[in-house]
Amino acid sequence: MDLFEYQGKQYFARYGIPVSPGGVADTVEEALAVAERVGYPVVVKAQVKVGGRGKAGGVKLATGPDEVRAHAGAILGLDIKGHVVKRLWVEHASDIEKEYYASFTLDRPNKVHLGMLSAQGGVEIEVVAAESPEAIAMLAIDPVRGLDVATARRWVAEAGLDEPARAQAADLLVALYRCYTEGDCDLAEINPLILTPGGQVHALDAKVTLDDNAAFRHPEWDEFRGDEFEDPRERRAREKGLNYIGLDGSVGIIANGAGLAMSTLDVVNQVGGSAANFLDIGGGANADVMAAALEVINADPKVRSIFVNIFGGITRVDEVAKGVLEALARVDIASPIVLRLDGTNAVEGRAILAAHLNDRLVTEPTMLEAARRAVALAR
Amino acid sequence: MSIFVDESTTVIVQGLTGSQGRFHGLRNRAYGTRVVGGVTPGKGGTDVEGIPVFDSVREAVETTGATASFIAVPPRFASAAILEAAEGGIEFIVCITEGIPAQDEALTYNRLVEEHPGVRLLGPNCPGIISPGKCNIGITSGDIALPGGPVGIVSRSGTLTYQALYELSQKGVGQTTCVGIGGDPVPGTNFIDCLEAFQADPETKAVMMIGEIGGSEEERAAEWIAQNMDKPVVAYVAGVTAPPGRKMGHAGAIISGSKGTAQAKMAALADAGVRVCQNPTEAGEAMVEIVRAL
Secondary structure (H helix, E strand, O other): OEOOHHHHHHHHHHOOOOEOOEEEEOOHHHHHHHHHHHOOOEEEEEOOOOOOOOOOOOEEEEOOHHHHHHHHHHHOOOEEOOEEOOOEEEEEOOOOOEEEEEEEEEEOOOOEEEEEEEOOOOOOHHHHHHHOHHHEEEEEEOOOOOOOHHHHHHHHHHOOOOHHHHHHHHHHHHHHHHHHHHOOEEEEEEEEEEEOOOOOEEEOOOEEEEOHHHHHHOHHHHHHOOHHHOOHHHHHHHHOOOEEEEOOOOEEEEEOOHHHHHHHHHHHHHOOOOEOEEEEOOOOOOHHHHHHHHHHHHOOOOOOEEEEEEEEOOOOHHHHHHHHHHHHHHOOOOOOEEEEEEEOOHHHHHHHHHOOOEOOEEEOOOHHHHHHHHHHHHO | OOOOOOOOOEEEEEOOOOHHHHHHHHHHHHHOOEEEEEEOOOOOOOEEOOEEEEOOHHHHHHHHOOOEEEEOOOHHHHHHHHHHHHHOOOOEEEEOOOOOOHHHHHHHHHHHHHHOOOOEEEOOOOOEEEEOOOEEEEOOOHHHOOOOOEEEEEEOOHHHHHHHHHHHHHOOOEEEEEEEOOOOOOOOOOHHHHHHHHHHOOOOOEEEEEEEOOOOHHHHHHHHHHHHOOOOEEEEEEOOOOOOOOOOOOOOOOOEOOEOOHHHHHHHHHHOOOEEEOOHHHHHHHHHHHHHHO
8 A cells, every 4th residue: 555645754753753744634724724833834745646746736835825825726636647636735844955865675586675775865766776876875684683773874874974964864764664664564765855954854755655464463554544535446346355456448357366367457458358457356265255346347337248267276166156146146247247267166166157157147168268258248 | 206395295284274274285185195284273182184283383293294384374373384384393384375464574584594594485375386196285276287297387376377287287288396486575485496496307398487577586587597497488477468556466466667567577588588478378388389399
């Protein structure tokens, strides 16, 4: 789950990482109230989960109430790369002496944590990495040992952070590492991390991606799931515990396993169709999950046919078959369903469906043939 | 021959008394796998259809001499179960658990490497491993595999592993071993570990490799193949049509920026002399062609 900047800053604050005083605003009046509270000048920032908002006019400095009114009014409702701004973060503007970059993420090839620190912050780190890779101090961190202050001190020196920033930055990095590990982040990034003329170091932005697999031990994450910005199809699916991604095509896809679901998308595409979604019912799905999956797909008006591609392993095909029948009994499925069923208990599953097959519910023996049929039915 | 597991492998199931552990543990035994025990704390002394259950891995290993463990426990208990297996004397651990936090995986992997360097972990979030006719540990349906070789299979995706087995078996081409390495960010065993073992296995004559978007394991495998492998390799990479920035189910399956795309992986593999196919069926057909020409 990607967090909005304001959520990321709230998360950082939990771990003692200094951020600018500010508040959330959904209206011009709320923006004014926050500005009065934190004190002028303020920065009015669009809350969107997409980069490049500054260039798109989504970040503005306001020195008084009139400017707050003007900027908040202009930014709310602004379309930034397809993301319409519905919420603002208004914070006290900081004087900036220097801008740095800091992040922690998983170094997958080397199976350790990777810290990246640069004295050249405030710009896209990818650009720095491409143009002057030596400006980024990389630190490999063994998850067993973690990051201690002594190592962090050497690291800030190596990265060339300015002398007055170093001690504070080292402490902040240790806190950020704790946020990244104990807070179960896939990514914890600060860009820019600033040094003020007064000698204070703090996070001016926050980019946090939480690991959804760790949600069971973070009840505090519930508050981040503001569903008002979510694709309604994805929200329905998530409520049912399904792994769903909305796409633009007309063939609804249900598969078990991420690999098979991806492959199903690819094959539908290869035979001239396009998928309406990615939907992995996961391992060990029972009849209820299958029925819920069909209902989610059925609610998508773009869907013209549904391709159910199941290769049973931990998932049992007889359960899938029961789920299909359950869904058909429960709701009116608008599109024809093409089934391809193999693997664990496939014989039992096919037997359950045998008496119910008709021109709205068909089976095909292979993935390719089923894809062709589903694509033809979607036309 | 086969890699990692064979008819001499003896297996305990951690979580045997749970629904998944019981279902698949018993299926593994029915396949012919030597399932010699189960572990569930607090249920020692009981049995599951004649398979004795122990309170701890150590006790199970001391009593049965098991060499491998099949872990089928929920995500929040999986890391502890993996470490308990290693500490208890297990050499080969298969963890099928899906949904383990990445931080736990990274920590557990590094603890294994540092404290138990002789132990191999397969998974987590993988379908397991099958050496057809000899040993099946995990959730793969044994009846879709065909004993006798000569093809080795290694795959990041569970269901595509089954698809690959099925495509070959349908055409009468057998397998030496089929390894599902899993789609999580920190797999215990990676493509190169398996390719290396297949290259060294005299009965494996060709290898089918199934990748997916995300990470750079396929690219690294391609590099390794170019330098070390003389057996033919056929590959398929899932996720050509996946949109960037969206996790496709597996925690590891995500295209970030221009990194991790199926296209880049396919190009790297093709450059390494691998025969790259567009879908699992095509990959099966290509492999049949290669095997018939051997």
